[in-house]
Structure formats: structure tokens, C-alpha cells
Amino acid sequence: xxxxxPKPEPRPEKRRRSKRINARVPVQVxxxxxxxxxxxxxxxxxxxxxxxxxxxxxxxxxxxxxIRIENALNGEELLCRVAHVGPTFMGKxxxxxxxxxxxxxxxxxxxxxxxxxxLGLKR
Numbered sequence: 001x002x003x004x005x006p007k008p009e010p011r012p013e014k015r016r017r018s019k020r021i022n023a024r025v026p027v028q029v030x031x032x033x034x035x036x037x038x039x040x041x042x043x044x045x046x047x048x049x050x051x052x053x054x055x056x057x058x059x060x061x062x063x064x065x066x067i068r069i070e071n072a073l074n075g076e077e078l079l080c081r082v083a084h085v086g087p088t089f090m091g092k093x094x095x096x097x098x099x100x101x102x103x104x105x106x107x108x109x110x111x112x113x114x115x116x117x118x119l120g121l122k123r
Contacts, residue, residue: 023110026072
């Protein structure tokens with residue numbers, strides 16, 4: 001007889017507040033450069049959840065910086081805090097952002113974008 005042991009609960013610091021969605025959502029990122037001049041960059045998400053996203057940025061950004069992202073699919077604008085600056089590859093840096101206020105509509109748009117990509121439909 002085989003008995004399956006229950007999966008151990010992840011440590012509290014490893015638990016996610018909301019489910020991650022791998023989705024390429026087009027976004028416009030608004031931030032200030034080192035000279036406090038406004039910059040806008042068009043890019044996309046890699047991963048999204050209700051509390052934040054992983055985006056790719058060519059513009060340098062520092063941890064804890066406050067930026068604004070605009071979801072090109074539904075026009076939603078969110079203030080974000082840069083939580084982590086990751087590796088750079090081919091001129092783009094992985095930047096993890098935390099939404100100042102969680103947004104279910106942003107992740108809903110990500111799910112819609114993912115369904116569109118999977119079904120091969122045009123946006």
C-alpha cells in the first residue's frame with residue numbers, strides 16, 4: 001500500500017499572495033531618470049499577479065523607485081514600487097514591481113491576453 005504524504009506548506013515568507021500568470025501584456029512604463037526627467041518606455045510583462053509584475057526594461061531603474069505602468073490592453077494605470085532589479089540580457093533588465101494597490105483587473109487582462117495568445121487570435 002502506498003500512502004501519499006501531504007505536501008508541506010511553504011514557509012510563510014515563500015508563500016505568494018496571489019497566483020502568478022505567465023503572460024505578455026503590453027505596457028507603457030513612466031519613470032524619472034537620474035536627472036529627474038520623465039521617461040516613457042513601451043515594453044511588456046513576463047509574469048503578472050494581483051500584487052505585481054515582472055517586466056523587461058531597457059531604461060535603468062533602481063530598487064525602491066516609484067514608477068507608473070499603463071496596461072495597453074485596458075488603459076489601467078498603476079503606481080508601482082521597484083521590488084527587485086534582476087539580470088540584464090540583450091539590453092533588457094528584468095524588473096520586479098509591486099503594485100501600490102493590488103489590481104485584479106490587471107491580472108484579468110493578463111489572463112485574457114494569454115487566452116488570445118494560446119488561441120492564436122489577433123488583438
